[in-house]
Amino acid sequence: MSEEVEPLISVRDLVQKIGKQEILRGFSLDMFRGETLVLLGKSGGGKSVFLRHLIGLMKPVSGQILFEGEDIANLNERQLAPVRRKIGMLFQDGALFDSLSVYDNVAFPLRERGEKNEKLVRQKVHEALALVNMSGHDKKMPVNLSGGMRKRVALARAIISPPQVILYDEPTAGLDPIVSDSINRLIRRLQQQLSVTSIVVTHDLTSCNRIADRVALLNEGRRHFYGTLDDLHATQDSIVRDFVDGHSEDGED
């Protein structure tokens, strides 16, 4: 993976405030085609906020977000639509439409993109549900699903019309180790089979070790570390070490 390759998404000097609190203070990051980038950071440290910028759900105070060379930071809702069609997002708690069944949720992106052939829709929905091990739950309503199931259905919805980029917001948070592992494998498989670019926000290091090509650490609103998994494990930087080895700041054992 040479550095000369043009990044698919390039974020430059992103600044975001919520109220008076500065969440991102000049955050920059490059994301390359076909790679899985894991963004680590403390809870409430602005990782999810960062992710929301990549799909235009939030507008930065200042800074650029270049997607395929085009700055999407200040596009309006309608201008963003073509970009959003290339990006799928898995929300932290799934964000399934609770008035629609599992089947209709997964079929939603296809139907919204004008797919009228219901037979094709059914076939694709069943494929997507099978991919996330959720076959046979078509008719259930989202309220009747567990958190892990909801997340997997949401993942099926995000990948049904295969995007170029998938943004994962804490894909394994709150899941048992077995389901977590199946999600990790799925992320890996999507990347290998569809050469999807994945950006994963997490504080789950097991997951990070399983899926990451590159790792970045967000600390105090800035990029504190950026490198490969090997770099992450080799670095002696104290903040990275504390995070990776799980020490709290006042942590004398």
Place this chain on the structure above:
Amino acid sequence: MGLLDLVKSGLFGFFTYLGQVALLAGETFRSIFAARIRFRLTLLQIAEIGYGSQLIVVVTGAFTGAVFTAQAYFQFASLNMETAVGPVVTLSMFRELGPVLTGVMVAGRVGAAMSAEIGTMKVTQQIDALRALAVHPVDYLVVPRALAMLISMPLLVVECVGCGVLASYLVAVYVLNIEGVYFVNNMQKFTEASDIAMSLIKGFVFANIIVFISCREGLNAKEGAVGVGRATTETVVICSLSILIANFFLTMFLNILFPAGQR
């Protein structure tokens, strides 16, 4: 100083709110004219708004007509003008009571439900999910509701008035023993097409008020269940007050177009 600031911030808040509602309405009508219409969702909303509001509209109309008839009769009987009850009730129902009562009832039933539903979608990130899937929330949520409301409301108003007049007739003839022929004859003599037009126009205007305030409240809901509750309450309060206030100005304006009592 303190009072002036209060007035300033109040006015600022009012115009901000008005601007937000107007922008939402503008975006919605742009979408409608660009034919970004989901017919299935619109039909579902018509069923929800129009069909679902039958009970409250019929009961409201009928009992208002009935009680108004009785009260008018008690007053007019002492002047031997019992047969004036028909036109008085009919005109008031068409021009004022029908549209206003339907508006307030629909705001309570449909407006509250709309803002609660959209507000819940907002606070549970479902609106963000829509946006992330490249679906504009206005196209998907507001356009079907607005169309359904604009179609249903005038019909509901006329239905409310119809029930009121029918109830009025029944009470007048069978309870208060007014001659049915006089009742109908006088009613027809004093009621014109313009009275019906007035109630349709008011119904249409109130539909706009209800749908855009409800959707604005829903789309701006914040902070979980409490926020949705607040949005719902505000919807009912703001819609009802707006309807009552707008009604006065509509009456004054429409009276220029369709002068009352000129024949």
